[in-house]
Amino acid sequence: MSTSIDLSFVKQFEREVHEAYQRQGSLLRATVRSKNNVKGASTTFQKIGKGVASTKARHGKVTPMNVDHTPVECTLQDFYAGDYIDKLDEAKVNHDERMVIANAGAWGLGRKTDELLIAQADQTTSFVGNFTTGLTRTLLLQAVESLDDNDVPDDGMRWGLLTPRQWSIALTIPEFASADFVGDDLPFMQRNRTRSWLGVNWMRHTGLPGKSTANAVCFTYHKNALGHGSGADVTSDITWQGDRAAHFVNNMMSQGACLIDAEGVIEIRVDDTATIPA
Template sequence: MSVTIDKSFVDHFQADVHQAYQRMGSKLRNTVRVKNSVKGASTVFQKVGKGKATTKARHGKVPVMNAEHEAVRCDLRDYYAGDWVDALDELKTNHDEKMVLANAGAYALGRKTDDLIINALASGEELIDHNDTGLALGKVMAAFEGMGNRDVPDDGQRYAIVGWKQWSELLQIPEFSNADYVGDDDLPWKGTQAKRWLGTLWMPHSGLPVADGIRSCFWYHRTAIGHAIGADVQSDITWHGDHAAHFVNNSMSQGAVLVDDAGVSCIRAKE
C-alpha cells in the first residue's frame, strides 16, 4: 500500500466527518449562543443588564440608562477522537471502515459538545427540586412561573431538555401530549423527537446528569449559555508503516460557559 493518502480522499473524508457532526453529532449546539473562529485559549461573552426608561425635561438631556455590562470568560479546551484502520482489515470487510470511523469520531465529538453545554447549564442556581416525584405538571408550571418572574424573554428562543424517563412522563400529561408534535421541517436536528409547548422547544436527551436516582433537566433561553469554537471539527489521516495501518484522528477546540444565571432553570425529577 502506498505510504501516502490521496489529498482528494482526505478532503472528502474531512467533509464526511463535518457533515456527520452537523447532522447527528450535537443536539444542543443550535440552542445556545455560538461564537466561531475564536483566537486564543479563551474568549468573553457580554452580559448586559436591564435598562430603565425615564422622562426628561423639555430641552433637557436624555437620561442615560447606565445598563450594567459584564464580560463572562469562556475557556477553550482541545478534544480528540481517533482510531486505527488496519490496511489488511479493509480487504476483509464489506463496508467502508474509514466512513464508520468518520461517523464514530463525529458523534463522539458531538457528545462532548453537548457535555460542555450541559455542564454550563448545571452551574446555574435556579432549582425546581421536589426529589420525591417525577416530572409532574406542577414542576413544569413552577419553572414556567419562575422564568416569567425573572423576565426571561418569551421570544421563541426557549429550550427544554429532559431525560427519556421524563419525556415519557410528559407524554402522560394531557396538556403536553394532546398537542401535535412539530413537523420534520421545523426541526433543526434530524431524527430527534421534539415538541413546542409553552413557547419552548422540548426534547429528550440521554446525556443529562443523574445522581442517586435524581435526573437534572434544564429549561433555558438561548442567550443564557455561550459556546465558543476555536477550531471546528476536523480530521487527519496518517499512514504508520510500523502499524501497517492508518490512524484516523478527529479533533476540535471548544468551550461553554453560563452567561446569565437568570435564564436557566434546573428541574430535578426522580427516576
C-alpha cells in the same frame, strides 16, 4: 495509480466527519449563543443588564440608564477522537470501516460539545422540584413560570431538555401530549426531536446529569443564557503509521462553553427512576 489519491481520500473523509457531526453529533450547539472562528485561547460574551426609565424636569437633563455590561469569558479546550484502521483488516470486513470511524469520531466530538454546554447549564442556582417525583404538569408549569419571573424573553428561543424517562412521563400529561392543547403534531407519530409547548422547544437528551438515577436534572433555558465558542471546528487528519501497518484517523476540535446568564437557566430536579404512569 496517482500518488496523490490519498489527498482525495482525506478530503472525502473530512467531509463525511463534518456532515456526521452536524447530523447526529451535537444536539445543543444550535440552541445556544455561538461564536465561530475564535482566535486565541478564549472568547468573551457580553451580558447586558436591564435599562431603567426615569422622568426629567422640563428642559432638564435625561438621566443615563448606565446599562451594566458584564463580560463572560469562554475558555476553549482541545479535544481529539482518533482510531487506527489496519491495512489488512480493511480486506476482511464487509462494511465501510472508514464510515464507521468517521461517525464514531464525529459523534464522540458532538457528545463532548453537548457535555460542555450541559456542565455550564448545571452551574445555575435556579431550580424547581426536589428529586422526590418524576416530571409533573406542575413542575413543567413552574419551570416556565420561573423563566417568566426572571423576565426571560418568550421569543421562540426557549429550550427544554428532558431525559428519555421524563419525556415518556411527559407524554402521559394530557396538556403536553394531546393535540387538543398543542396543535397537530401528535406525539406518538412525530419524527422530529422537539416538541413546542408553552413557548418552550422541548427535546430528549441522554446526557443530562443524573440520568437513570433518583437525582436527575432536566433544564429549561434561553438561547442567550449559554455561550459556545469554537476556535477550530471539527477537522480530520489521516496519517500512515508504517510500524503499525495502519492508517491513524484523528478527528479534532477546539471548543468551549460558558454560562452567560444564570437567571436564564432553570433546573428541573426529578427522580429519574420514577415509573411511567399507566
